[in-house]
Amino acid sequence: MNNLYKNSPKIAPSLLAADFSQMSNEIERVIDAGADLLHFDVMDGDFVPNFGISPLMIASVRNKTDVPFDVHIMVKHPLRYINALVDAGSDMITFHVESDDETEAVIASIKTHNIGVGLAFSPNTQTHEVIPYISELDLVLPMSVEPGFGGQTFISDTYTKISEIKQVIDDMDNTPEISVDGGVTTETAPLAIQSGASILVAGTAIFRSENPKKAINQLRTIE
Numbered sequence: 001m002n003n004l005y006k007n008s009p010k011i012a013p014s015l016l017a018a019d020f021s022q023m024s025n026e027i028e029r030v031i032d033a034g035a036d037l038l039h040f041d042v043m044d045g046d047f048v049p050n051f052g053i054s055p056l057m058i059a060s061v062r063n064k065t066d067v068p069f070d071v072h073i074m075v076k077h078p079l080r081y082i083n084a085l086v087d088a089g090s091d092m093i094t095f096h097v098e099s100d101d102e103t104e105a106v107i108a109s110i111k112t113h114n115i116g117v118g119l120a121f122s123p124n125t126q127t128h129e130v131i132p133y134i135s136e137l138d139l140v141l142p143m144s145v146e147p148g149f150g151g152q153t154f155i156s157d158t159y160t161k162i163s164e165i166k167q168v169i170d171d172m173d174n175t176p177e178i179s180v181d182g183g184v185t186t187e188t189a190p191l192a193i194q195s196g197a198s199i200l201v202a203g204t205a206i207f208r209s210e211n212p213k214k215a216i217n218q219l220r221t222i223e
């Protein structure tokens with residue numbers, strides 16, 4: 001997956017914060033602003049108490065761009081949704097280690113489609129829960145807020161989790177991306193990058209900014 005992306009850290013605007021009545025324009029706006037990938041949040045109203053973006057909605061914008069689609073699924077039964085999400089044009093599917101399906105089975109299922117596989121974990125889950133799977137992953141995602149809603153405050157324990165993952169992957173041949181999602185702003189991004197994050201997912205900080213290009217450039221900058 002690595003050669004799909006041009007910058008480091010890569011910036012993934014989260015469409016959950018976009019104006020849904022203008023989805024196509026919103027996508028164009030953040031791509032023009034320098035988005036490296038587009039982050040879609042899929043929710044089942046069960047694993048998290050909210051609904052997000054559906055596979056149908058993802059499919060409807062797939063022909064607008066070649067920018068990779070980074071699809072984050074907050075669902076109890078990931079196996080049920082993989083075919084639909086692959087058909088919709090996902091380049092990477094990231095599911096939660098806390099979901100009800102067996103983690104190995106979900107990883108294997110996503111891999112049969114030759115797309116990237118990511119594993120997310122919620123704030124109450126510790127890093128050691130995902131370490132056993134890390135060599136099979138293209139992306140690891142320590143959530144920096146409780147999954148389900150945009151606009152929350154970054155939980156600072158996440159910096160330690162990013163560093164813990166970074167330490168493990170530094171000794172590996174095939175290094176997965178470390179993504180961070182939730183409450184990423186110009187205040188929280190620098191330490192996330194210094195801790196080892198290679199993808200920053202940001203909704204509010206980009207879509208609610210008057211100048212998304214400036215916001216994206218600022219998020220990438222450590223100083």
Ligand code: DX5
Pocket residue numbers: 014015016017039041072145146147148149150151152181182183184201202203204205
């Ligand atoms: C939350 C989602 C995030 C969310 C981030 O469950 O996974 O992608 O959209 O939103 P902000 O950047 O506003 O915290």
Ligand code: ZN
Pocket residue numbers: 014039040041072181201
């Ligand atoms: Zn997300």
